[in-house]
Amino acid sequence: MNYEVLETAPDTTAYPKADGKGGYKLTDLPKVPKVSHIVGPSAIMLGAALGSGETMFWPAIIAQDGWALYWAFWVGVLTQFFINTELQRWAMATGESIFRGFDRLHGLWPWFFLFAGFVQLGWPGWAASGGKVFAAWTGLIPLTDWWMVGLATMVVIWLSYQAGPVVYNIIEKAQLVMMVLAIVGAVVLVFLVGSIGELANLPAGAVSFGTLPADVEIATFLGGLAYAGAGGYTNLSQGVWAREKGFGMGIYQGRVKNPLRGDSEPETVHDGYSFEPTETNLKRWKAWWKVTQQEHFLTFVVGLLVIATGAMTITAQYVPSGQTVTGNAVSMWLNIVIPQLGSANAFLMYMVLFIALFSTQYAIVEAFTRNTVDIIYQVYGREHGMNVSRVFLGALTVFVLWGMAIIGANAVTNITTPWIFLVLGAAMAGVMMWPYNALTIILNTTRLPEHTQPGWVRVIAMWWATGFFGYFSILLIGDLLSSSFGLSVFSTTVDIVSSGVGGYVLWLIALAVQVYTMYRSGQAKLETNDTVENAEEAAGFLA
Incomplete structure (x- = not known):
C-alpha cells in the first residue's frame, strides 16, 4: 500500500488529533483474525516476566512475609492487564507506537522514558543471575565464575537475531x-x-487487601508490584509488538528486517493511519478488541498466575519461617530450596529457573532495543532518512556489548551478587509506571475519537493503576530520601498521616497527579460523547 497516495483524515472529532505532528492516512480497518493467529506479543511479555516477579521477587516475598501479601500479586497482574491493553490501543487505532503517541503530547516524554528505561534495563541482572543458576546446575564452572555464562548468554541472544529476515518473528517463536x-x-x-x-493458604491471602508488614522492604515490594507482569519500560513494548504483529491498523506498517540478510527489501514505518467510522469498521473494531483482549488474558495473565503461584508454593513450603530472603532471591533458590528437593526434582527446578531468567534477559534485550529504536526513529530518524532496520541492528549490538561490559567487569571488581542489578531495575520500573499510566489514559481519551476511546470501566481502571503505582512510588522515594540520604523530613509511611513534613509534600504531588489525570481524561470522555454517529457499535466487553 502506497502511504503517500492515501487520503489524509480530516481534522474532525471522528478522527485522531494530529497535534501538528503528522496527520493520519485513511484506509479500512483490516478483517479480524482468530485468536490463535495473533498469539505472540503477550508471549514475549510473559517471557519478560518469568525471570523477575514470577520466579524471583514474588516467591521471595511470599516466603518471607507469608501468603497475606498474595492480594498485591493478583491485583498487580490484573492491573497490568488493563495497562498493557491500553498501551496497545494507540497502535491498533493509528498504527503508531505508544512512543509516537507520547511525542504528540510532548516531545520530551519519549526521551524521558528512554532514560528511565536504561536505568531499569541497562543492568543485565537476568543474564547474570542465569549464569549463577547455570553454574550451580551443571557444575561445569565455579559458582564465582557465573559471569562467564552471563557473557555467553548475551552473545547467544545477539546471534539469535540473525536466524531470520523478520526480527520480530524470531523472538516470538523463541x-x-x-x-x-x-x-x-x-x-x-x-x-x-x-x-x-x-x-x-491462597484464598485468605488473596483477600487480605491492604496488608503490609511493618518491616516490608519497599524497594523489593515495589519491584514485585512492577514485576507482577513484565514491568516498567518492558510494558511499553506491548504497543510496539502489537504493531509488529499487525494488530488493527498496525498491519499497514513496515516491519523491522535484518539488514545482514540480503533476501528482503527494507520496509518503512510511516506516520499514523485512521479509519472512517463506517458500520463495517466499527464492528471490526469491536471484534479486534475482543480477540486482542483474549490473546493477552489467556497468554499473559493465565501464564503469570500459573507459573508464579506454583513458584510461591514451593518457596512457602521449603524456606524456613522467619528467614530473610528478599535480599537475594537467587541465593534463596540455590542455597535453601533446591538442596531440599532431591536430585531429579532439583534438576527440573534448575532448568525452570534458567529458562525463566534466560527468557527474561532475551525479552529485555528485545524490549529495550525495539523501544529505543522506535523513539529515535519516530522522533528523529524518519525525517532524516534513517533506515530503521539498520538503526535496530546498531542499537542491538551496542546494548548487548554494554551488557557484556557490565557483566565482564566482575572479573575486575569481583562482584558476586547480581541480585542488586534486579532490585535497582525493578524499583525504577515501578516508579516509571506511575507517569506513563497517567499519560496513556490521557492520550487515549484526549487524542482518540469516541469510537476508539476506552470505555468508562477502562478509564476507571487506569485511574486506579495511576494511583496504585503512585502510592508505592511515593513510599519508595520517601524511603530512599530518608534512609539513603539521611533526609528524615521526607519520610513517608504506609498510613500517610505519620509521614514527615517533606513526606506530606510528596503525597501532595501524588494527589495533584491523580486529580489532573482524572480531570483531563474524564473531561475528554464527556466532551466527545455523541460526537461520532453509531459509536456505540464499536463498544464491547471491557473495550
Whole structure:
C-alpha cells in the first residue's frame, strides 16, 4: 500500500488529533483474525516476566512475609492487564507506537522514558543471575565464575537475531517455546515436590487487601508490584509488538528486517493511519478488541498466575519461617530450596529457573532495543532518512556489548551478587509506571475519537493503576530520601498521616497527579460523547 497516495483524515472529532505532528492516512480497518493467529506479543511479555516477579521477587516475598501479601500479586497482574491493553490501543487505532503517541503530547516524554528505561534495563541482572543458576546446575564452572555464562548468554541472544529476515518473528517463536516449557515445568514441579498443599493458604491471602508488614522492604515490594507482569519500560513494548504483529491498523506498517540478510527489501514505518467510522469498521473494531483482549488474558495473565503461584508454593513450603530472603532471591533458590528437593526434582527446578531468567534477559534485550529504536526513529530518524532496520541492528549490538561490559567487569571488581542489578531495575520500573499510566489514559481519551476511546470501566481502571503505582512510588522515594540520604523530613509511611513534613509534600504531588489525570481524561470522555454517529457499535466487553 502506497502511504503517500492515501487520503489524509480530516481534522474532525471522528478522527485522531494530529497535534501538528503528522496527520493520519485513511484506509479500512483490516478483517479480524482468530485468536490463535495473533498469539505472540503477550508471549514475549510473559517471557519478560518469568525471570523477575514470577520466579524471583514474588516467591521471595511470599516466603518471607507469608501468603497475606498474595492480594498485591493478583491485583498487580490484573492491573497490568488493563495497562498493557491500553498501551496497545494507540497502535491498533493509528498504527503508531505508544512512543509516537507520547511525542504528540510532548516531545520530551519519549526521551524521558528512554532514560528511565536504561536505568531499569541497562543492568543485565537476568543474564547474570542465569549464569549463577547455570553454574550451580551443571557444575561445569565455579559458582564465582557465573559471569562467564552471563557473557555467553548475551552473545547467544545477539546471534539469535540473525536466524531470520523478520526480527520480530524470531523472538516470538523463541519465547513461545520457552513459555510452554516454563508453564509445564512449573505445574509438574508443584506436584513432584509436594507443595500443592500450600494452595490452601491462597484464598485468605488473596483477600487480605491492604496488608503490609511493618518491616516490608519497599524497594523489593515495589519491584514485585512492577514485576507482577513484565514491568516498567518492558510494558511499553506491548504497543510496539502489537504493531509488529499487525494488530488493527498496525498491519499497514513496515516491519523491522535484518539488514545482514540480503533476501528482503527494507520496509518503512510511516506516520499514523485512521479509519472512517463506517458500520463495517466499527464492528471490526469491536471484534479486534475482543480477540486482542483474549490473546493477552489467556497468554499473559493465565501464564503469570500459573507459573508464579506454583513458584510461591514451593518457596512457602521449603524456606524456613522467619528467614530473610528478599535480599537475594537467587541465593534463596540455590542455597535453601533446591538442596531440599532431591536430585531429579532439583534438576527440573534448575532448568525452570534458567529458562525463566534466560527468557527474561532475551525479552529485555528485545524490549529495550525495539523501544529505543522506535523513539529515535519516530522522533528523529524518519525525517532524516534513517533506515530503521539498520538503526535496530546498531542499537542491538551496542546494548548487548554494554551488557557484556557490565557483566565482564566482575572479573575486575569481583562482584558476586547480581541480585542488586534486579532490585535497582525493578524499583525504577515501578516508579516509571506511575507517569506513563497517567499519560496513556490521557492520550487515549484526549487524542482518540469516541469510537476508539476506552470505555468508562477502562478509564476507571487506569485511574486506579495511576494511583496504585503512585502510592508505592511515593513510599519508595520517601524511603530512599530518608534512609539513603539521611533526609528524615521526607519520610513517608504506609498510613500517610505519620509521614514527615517533606513526606506530606510528596503525597501532595501524588494527589495533584491523580486529580489532573482524572480531570483531563474524564473531561475528554464527556466532551466527545455523541460526537461520532453509531459509536456505540464499536463498544464491547471491557473495550
